[in-house]
Amino acid sequence: xxxxxxxxxxxxxxxxxxxxxxxxxxxxxxxxxxxxxxxxxxxxxxxxxxxxxxxxxxxxxxxxxxxxxxxxxxxxxxxxxxxxxxxxxxxxxxxxxxxxxxx
Numbered sequence: 155x156x157x158x159x160x161x162x163x164x165x166x167x168x169x170x171x172x173x174x175x176x177x178x179x180x181x182x183x184x185x186x187x188x189x190x191x192x193x194x195x196x197x198x199x200x201x202x203x204x205x206x207x208x209x210x211x212x213x214x215x216x217x218x219x220x221x222x223x224x225x226x227x228x229x230x231x232x233x234x235x236x237x238x239x240x241x242x243x244x245x246x247x248x249x250x251x252x253x254x255x256x257x
Contacts, residue, residue, distance in 0.1 A: 155188075155189045155192055156184075156185035156188050156189050157185050157189060162186075162189070165182075170182060176206075181219065204248075207248070208248055211241050211248070
């Protein structure tokens with residue numbers, strides 16, 4: 155990142171506009187653009203990793219009682235909704251992603 159998070163937290167846009175040069179404002183906007191792009195890329199990676207975890211948990215839930223998905227007796231098969239309920243109980247911090255995965 156071009157600037158630390160503390161620099162951004164302590165930044166006062168109204169002060170920058172009234173008390174800094176045009177060049178300083180240009181540099182600040184260029185830094186902001188660069189930092190936003192970097193943070194967005196990092197966020198995309200986190201979302202993808204988290205979604206991979208959610209997908210793996212859903213798949214793992216579908217494999218139960220030693221029967222691979224699709225080959226076990228119907229009376230033992232979890233529905234997708236039942237799997238999501240079980241996973242939401244086991245992993246409450248992922249319950250939102252289990253219900254409505256990020257796009």
